[in-house]
Amino acid sequence: MEERIGFIGLGVMGKSMAHLLLAKFGNLNIYSRTKEKALPLIEEGASWYSSAREVAQNSDVVFTIVGYPKDVREVYDNMMNAPLEGKLFVDMTTTEPSLEIEIGAELSKRGASFIDAPVSGGDKGAREGTLSIMCGGDDEAIERAMKYFLVMGKNIRHLGPVGSGQHTKMANQILIAGTMIGLCESLVYARKAGLDINEVMATISKGAAGCWSLDNYGPRIARGDFAPGFMVKHFVKDMKIAIDESRKMGLNLKGLELVEKLYEEMEKEGEGNLGTHALYNAIDRL
Amino acid sequence: MEERIGFIGLGVMGKSMAHLLLAKFGNLNIYSRTKEKALPLIEEGASWYSSAREVAQNSDVVFTIVGYPKDVREVYDNMMNAPLEGKLFVDMTTTEPSLEIEIGAELSKRGASFIDAPVSGGDKGAREGTLSIMCGGDDEAIERAMKYFLVMGKNIRHLGPVGSGQHTKMANQILIAGTMIGLCESLVYARKAGLDINEVMATISKGAAGCWSLDNYGPRIARGDFAPGFMVKHFVKDMKIAIDESRKMGLNLKGLELVEKLYEEMEKEGEGNLGTHALYNAIDRL
Numbered sequence: 001m002e003e004r005i006g007f008i009g010l011g012v013m014g015k016s017m018a019h020l021l022l023a024k025f026g027n028l029n030i031y032s033r034t035k036e037k038a039l040p041l042i043e044e045g046a047s048w049y050s051s052a053r054e055v056a057q058n059s060d061v062v063f064t065i066v067g068y069p070k071d072v073r074e075v076y077d078n079m080m081n082a083p084l085e086g087k088l089f090v091d092m093t094t095t096e097p098s099l100e101i102e103i104g105a106e107l108s109k110r111g112a113s114f115i116d117a118p119v120s121g122g123d124k125g126a127r128e129g130t131l132s133i134m135c136g137g138d139d140e141a142i143e144r145a146m147k148y149f150l151v152m153g154k155n156i157r158h159l160g161p162v163g164s165g166q167h168t169k170m171a172n173q174i175l176i177a178g179t180m181i182g183l184c185e186s187l188v189y190a191r192k193a194g195l196d197i198n199e200v201m202a203t204i205s206k207g208a209a210g211c212w213s214l215d216n217y218g219p220r221i222a223r224g225d226f227a228p229g230f231m232v233k234h235f236v237k238d239m240k241i242a243i244d245e246s247r248k249m250g251l252n253l254k255g256l257e258l259v260e261k262l263y264e265e266m267e268k269e270g271e272g273n274l275g276t277h278a279l280y281n282a283i284d285r286l
Numbered sequence: 287m288e289e290r291i292g293f294i295g296l297g298v299m300g301k302s303m304a305h306l307l308l309a310k311f312g313n314l315n316i317y318s319r320t321k322e323k324a325l326p327l328i329e330e331g332a333s334w335y336s337s338a339r340e341v342a343q344n345s346d347v348v349f350t351i352v353g354y355p356k357d358v359r360e361v362y363d364n365m366m367n368a369p370l371e372g373k374l375f376v377d378m379t380t381t382e383p384s385l386e387i388e389i390g391a392e393l394s395k396r397g398a399s400f401i402d403a404p405v406s407g408g409d410k411g412a413r414e415g416t417l418s419i420m421c422g423g424d425d426e427a428i429e430r431a432m433k434y435f436l437v438m439g440k441n442i443r444h445l446g447p448v449g450s451g452q453h454t455k456m457a458n459q460i461l462i463a464g465t466m467i468g469l470c471e472s473l474v475y476a477r478k479a480g481l482d483i484n485e486v487m488a489t490i491s492k493g494a495a496g497c498w499s500l501d502n503y504g505p506r507i508a509r510g511d512f513a514p515g516f517m518v519k520h521f522v523k524d525m526k527i528a529i530d531e532s533r534k535m536g537l538n539l540k541g542l543e544l545v546e547k548l549y550e551e552m553e554k555e556g557e558g559n560l561g562t563h564a565l566y567n568a569i570d571r572l
Contacts, residue, residue, distance in 0.1 A: 178468015181541035211497035
């Protein structure tokens, strides 16, 4: 018997992921804080419910991808009172590893399973079903979720118990924080030194300085295009989580803390909706 | 008529570059602070001189690749008193852009030409003649040097007037500084979170966190191999130059300054001869 699928959170990422699931499996129970965002999916045949709880009640497997940790908590608090025995929940939000562990334990008490499965690959990956999916949970749960993951993503990895998906995503964001400050400082320096940024990029991009950020954001910086690939405010959220977690582990990640502070200042300057590569301008202002 | 070629500085990089030039052009006048380093080249047919000045006197084109800015200054001070009219000097050391501009001006007064041409690609690139060569100088000088550059390198770029090669190399090192702290903090975090570092790398290396440093140093970090690809002490030298230059331009590169400080502390701990990826251990200690 086919499982009934629920999907909660229809933002830029969620709406594309939900669309792919609906197109493949023919049924989808949806809820989003803003109903407007659900209209295209309802037209495609999805069933709208007016709360996360009702989605949980009427589904066997529920995917969530919302915004901040408080949103994750709210959605799961709301669902906890539904009958959950035998159901599987998958949170694809990038959020606190410790929150996921807590949710996993709560669900387990109610006879339900849980996977934390944050993604990378951006809106393009979500549209094309080519996301990287970083999973934490037990083998059985991951096996059960795999046919859905395969619709949404390509590189699907099981990294360990619940929380491991988020920790892996944090490791990813920490590395990006470093490459972004390196990239933006490098190009500000090059421009101030009177060099042609495009020539510099062509010179250094194939060597030891090469990185995805240079290949993808370098040309945008060179032409002054600071529209978001990934928004400053979302990166700040992720880095704050990573900093909290790293401190809990007794780590002192000075690079990450510096980069987070610079991006937080950008947010305060009203630049939260710009792309993360707008750090170039922030460094130029220092 | 063939030009007589001089080569000064036979360290890890210089000895391989000199070897390629000698093999291709059949003559090479050499000098190095430590004569021992010259013995294999002398056996191959190179002519040893006991000072930089004598090499300059007996050569038409002179390549230099030494250590610190003070070494560059010493070598060029020594050569300035030789008859230099019509000669070409190429400094391939990574050093201060402003020092190169000064040397270029001094040589120009004596009717000689100058190119600053630092390289990247490491000892492997030097051995195989596949270095990236970042050139600053006038068109005529670069054209004259090109047949020699083509023996030593692959990606040869003319970035602007004298000093532009060094500035480009600094932009390269600034970006590497960012990727190195991002990489090392990311992997320290991942390990402390209980993840398998190799699994994490396989998960994140193809996405937005992807970089040369991850591909090349990640596996070495995972197996605890901190032998140098590039030594901490050399990276400190480069970053200090970049910081000095950036301050002269009125820039405040906080990321670069933080990374330099961390590496300088490693040097003080006696880790100057380790590879730059040993930053992983330094971060773990913080």
